[in-house]
Amino acid sequence: MTTQTYTQNGISYTYNFIDSHKETVVLAHGAGMNQATWKPLLSYLSEYNLLTFDFRGHGESDGFEFDVSWQVFHKDFRGLLHELSINEYHYIGHGHGFFFILDYITSYQPANIQSIVSLSTPGSYPKNVAKKGVRLRKSLAEEHGYSFLVDEMIKQFIHQQSSRHVDLLKKSFHQLNPENYFKLLDLNTSNFSYDNLLSINEPVLLLSGELDQNYPPQLNFISTNYFTTSKYYIIPDASNMVHLDQPQETARLIKKFIRQLSNHSGSTITVPKHFDELQQSIQSVLKDGMSKIDNNYSLKLNLLNGFMAIYKNEKLEGKWNQRKAKNIMAYLAINQTVTRENLCDLFWPDLTVTNGLKNVRVAINHLKKIFEENDLSTHNFLEIETDRISLATNIDCDVKDLIDQLNFIEKESNLNMKLIKYERVIKELNFPLFEGLYDEWLLSVRESIENRLRNILLYMIDHADEAGHSESKDEYKLLLEQLN
Structure with missing residues (x-):
């Protein structure tokens, strides 16, 4: 095994390389932490090529002051993969590290991620509740100081309050600019999107600490329904950072998950015909429930x-x-x-x-x-x-709702239903869009949406006969004229 600890474009990383025939695992830490928090877990994953790194602004990486945005983190991550010629990998994320990969996948749709492991981090969370949590942390820091907040957070993160782990987390939190810590929290809470999760096709393993008060096991269990393929386990005697509290058990479940993926490669499992409909019903209930929670306040x-x-x-x-x-x-x-x-x-x-x-x-x-x-x-x-x-x-916002609806309908495999759903959405609109709003930035948004609607209507006209909607072609053409 060769171990490289380098800095690439200001990003500190460690790469334990065995050989090119072994599978690679990438581990990404949470907000305020660093790659050193993975050490207890790494010794149990020694059969893999292992990449750990410090997100910008964390640990030994540059960035005391930087633009806290997904785009910056995307660029850093892509640079690391390119530098190390990593083509395929399994990804393990905790907190910010998990939210990052969700955004990365929905932004780039990479084909080289073999699986995703979430450590004590839900796929979705009521936004207003999340924002209240961030405001609470900010108020604690303002009233009592950042160090006080760090001490309180550590009590939530680990069940086994050993001095070694406490000192490790204190050091990592204080390596990050406190202002950037809160910007990261805001970034993460703004990223929750149910529809984005449904677009993730990679196999997902969710591990949750039995004693986690930050993201309770019940919340993580619900997240299993957001992903196409997922498994879920609760780890006993562990809080949020299961990889510190129970590294051996955490590693065992991760290895089992990866091993099963390899064993099932190319195999097919016959499921009842009603399974897809059942899954969609569960997802609909969850989406409606989450929407009601948000809309109570929004x-x-x-x-x-x-x-x-x-x-x-x-x-x-x-x-x-x-x-x-x-x-x-x-x-x-x-x-x-x-x-x-x-x-x-x-x-x-x-x-x-x-x-x-x-x-x-x-x-x-x-x-x-x-x-x-x-x-x-x-x-x-x-x-x-x-x-x-x-x-x-x-x-x-109805603009975002429209875009989400169009994205969802685009995945409809039944042509007849696809045209019906498109027609229903478009008929609810009045043209021109954004009446009374003429700012230049909004006109570009309007132009983008209207161009997409034109293409959809042309698609509807071209496929009307095939879907048995011949009588609607004139109506589709009339709608197209309104757009033009």
């Missing part, structure tokens, strides 16, 4: 057929047409967060930065007033910081 924003803000089925009245209020809310609904300077560029490009920032301040105060006039507290919806404005809650 603000709904309709943009496609004209601007409207709705909270708990009540329209939010106010002077939305003044001070760029609806424009800023529309941008946040689609992009989640924006800096004050970006708002200047978007809505007051002809003003100096100083005057632009004054307008931003006035616009934000105007938004506050609208919420207050509806007896609502602004901080339940917006996080207003010195340099940026972000959503403090999940917003149910």
Whole structure:
């Protein structure tokens, strides 16, 4: 075995290489941790080529200050795989490491991931509950200091509070810029998407600590229904970091999972005809349930057929047409967060930065007033910081809903049902889209959506006869004319 510990493009990594015929396992740590947290587990996985690394900003990697975004992490990871000529691999992720691979897969659809292992990390989580958890951590750090927060988090992460493990975690947390730690949490909580999970086809193993209070076993068990192929085990006498509390048992289950994948390669299992329908029913129940949880708190924003803000089925009245209020809310609904300077560029490009920032301040105060006039507290919806404005809650936006619906229908294998579903969605729209919103950034979104709808309608016209929808061709053509 050869062990390489190097830095590539500022990223510190360790590669234990046996030979090219052995399978490779990549391990990615959680937010605030580093690759050293994998050491107790690695000795039980010695038959594999093993790659561990420190995410940017963590451990020995560069990045005390950097743009905390999935794109940055994607680039770093792809660089490592290229540097080491890793073509196929099994992936083990804990916390941020698991959320990262979900985003990586939905962004690039890589064909070289053989399996995914989640350590005590659910595929989905009620967004508002997650955001409340982040706000709690922020308040603890503000009131008592970052070190106090770290001590409290460690109590949740490991059941076996050995001084060796406690010191290891304290060191790793303090290697990360606290500001970036909270940005990572915000990034992870904004990433929960039920529909994205359904698009993941890789086999998934979920391991959960019996005593985990951070992500309870019940929550991780529900996640098994999000993935096409999945297995789930609860590890006794372990909290969130099962690889520290019970490394041997964790490794045993991982090896068993990988071994079974190899043994079943090329084999087929006959399942009852109703199995797919049953699975879809379970997924529908879960999706509806998660949606209800989120919608109990979320603000709904309709943009496609004209601007409207709705909270708990009540329209939010106010002077939305003044001070760029609806424009800023529309941008946040689609992009989640924006800096004050970006708002200047978007809505007051002809003003100096100083005057632009004054307008931003006035616009934000105007938004506050609208919420207050509806007896609502602004901080339940917006996080207003010195340099940026972000959503403090999940917003149910019809633009995102439309895109999700089109993506879902695209996977429908029954041509007849596919055309029916497309027709139902398109008939609910009024053209032109985004009436009353004419910002340049939104016009590009509109153009992208309308181009996609045109292609869909052309597809519907071409396949109408084949699907037995000949009588609808003229209607499809009329809808296409509305778009043109």
